[in-house]
Amino acid sequence: MGNTYDKWEKAPTQERTRQPMRTLTRSQFIFAIASICALIMLALVPVTASSQDDGPYGLRIAEKPVTEENKDNILGDDTKSMSYDPDTRTLRLNNATLNATEKRNAIRSSGSLIIEVTGDNTISTGSRTPDLTTIHAEGIVFEGDGSLEVRSESSLNSSMAISVGQEGIEINGPTITATGEGAARGSSKAVTTNGPFTVNSGTLKLTGGWSGRVSSAVSAKTFTVNGGTVEAVGDGVTPVPHQMKDHLISTGIYAEKGISINNGDVTSYGSNPPGSSARPLGFYVSDGSVEIAEHLKVTVSESTDGSNPTEWDRSTPLHTEESPYQYVKVTSGEQVPPQQPPAHSPTDPAVSSDSTSATPATSATPEPEQ
Secondary structure (H helix, E strand, O other), X not given: OOOHHHHHHHOOOOOOOOOOOOOOOHHHHHHHHHHHHHHHHHHHOOOOHHHOOOOOOOEEEOOEEOOOOOOOOOXXXXXXXXXXXXXXXXXXXXXOEEEEOOOOOOEEEOOEEEEEEEOEEEEEEOOOOOEEEEEEEEEEEEEEOOEEEEEEOOEOOEEEEEEEEEEEEEEEEEEEEEEEOEEOOOEEEEEEEOOEEEEEEEEEEEEOOEXXXXXXXXXXXXXXXXXXXXXXXXXXXXXXXXXXXXXXXXEEEEEOOEEEEOOOEEEEEOOOOOOOOOXXXXXXXXXXXXXXXXXXXXXXXXXXXXXXXXXXXXXXXXXXXXXXXXXXXXXXXXXXXXOOOOOOOXXXXXXXXXXXXXXXXXXXXXXXXX
């Protein structure tokens, strides 16, 4: 058997004939142009913070790592308005202003953070497609007596003012105003966490943005209020084509496993602006209940503006899709909770840190109809 290359060499030369150019259909042409544009956009998108060097402390500010050299004056201003203590993992804000224009994150930590708030502070991200998260960490504890405004501009897939992982978020003192401006086909929250959200003291004003399915100011595994003041409002919902059109909800507070209010003042409501397909709800819990201490006053309304309020009968569900209430307000007033326990040392092992002084009323999920 001869060598293949010999056969090729001995093959007679044939004259090539010019093949006619294939003509693309209109749909093929549009698909080809769209594919080219997508490749160009991917090439131009900056590398995300998660894939960049997080520096020695796992903390990035406006996508630049915090280092030993800049930790005492991260923004480089005369007042040293932002600094970081790596020993306690504390980020200190003291009249700081940061607008991370065209950045995916303003503050991003690969671990947990304590954020100490002093003075008046503003942190924001500018428009960027497809995702925005102004502050992100695996866990955050907010402390201090100052104020903090956090804003995430509108985006394509998601716009989150504060996003926290499974370690959850805790509020101890500051006044926080957080706003997600909206997401065309995803979700936009003021605060979202895969873990617990606990408010012990302070003031929160939280606004969710226009979303593609569920609009809520708060999205958490559980939501607990032991003190302070919370106001949360959801926005409208426009379902994305080919997306499920059931369970379209607008609510102030969504907690997957339950809401517990032991003290403090909480106002939560949904919205139904023109063009929205959402069902407004005061609270929304997908797999749990709402528990509110007996000494707290609860008023409800079947309107998103809270008009014609009535006192909650403590039996009608507050949190399911069948709930008639679009607006819920919980107030503590000047009342002292009944059956106050004797004072204990914080180190007393017999007292749980999350124990309450009053038996809560429960808004339980009704049994499904047979």
